[in-house]
Amino acid sequence: MARHAQRVPRSARYTSRGSIALIWLAGLLAGCYALLSVGARYGCGSSQHGLGCRNAGSAIGVALVVGVIATVTAVTTLLHQRAPAHALLITVAGLVALAGCAVGAHALLGTI
Numbered sequence: 001m002a003r004h005a006q007r008v009p010r011s012a013r014y015t016s017r018g019s020i021a022l023i024w025l026a027g028l029l030a031g032c033y034a035l036l037s038v039g040a041r042y043g044c045g046s047s048q049h050g051l052g053c054r055n056a057g058s059a060i061g062v063a064l065v066v067g068v069i070a071t072v073t074a075v076t077t078l079l080h081q082r083a084p085a086h087a088l089l090i091t092v093a094g095l096v097a098l099a100g101c102a103v104g105a106h107a108l109l110g111t112i
Helices: 012-042 056-078 086-108
Strands: none
Touching: 012 056, 012 086, 056 086
16 A cells, blocks of 8 residues: 555445445436336327327437436546545435436326
8 A cells, every 4th residue: 555545444435335336226226217218109109199209208218318327427436535424415416316317207208
């Protein structure tokens, strides 16, 4: 270990790892739901004209998937060597963003 390097406290490592695991799990759930909203167009009948059945609905679904990927990537990167209080704040902000993506995907699926 280099002289200028400091050991990361064990509690900080556990907090960071737990936060990353939580964000990845929530990201997988929100991402799968967003992927369902992307493909919702293909389950529409010829008489259905909701937002989820149009090209715009697919574009919104793709934007939701990109939002989930960006959120998980940003939170994972920002959690590197943070204090437990900062890690908790970043995790909560990431979970709120992922919840927003999941609600958007649910709303898009509700238009079918």
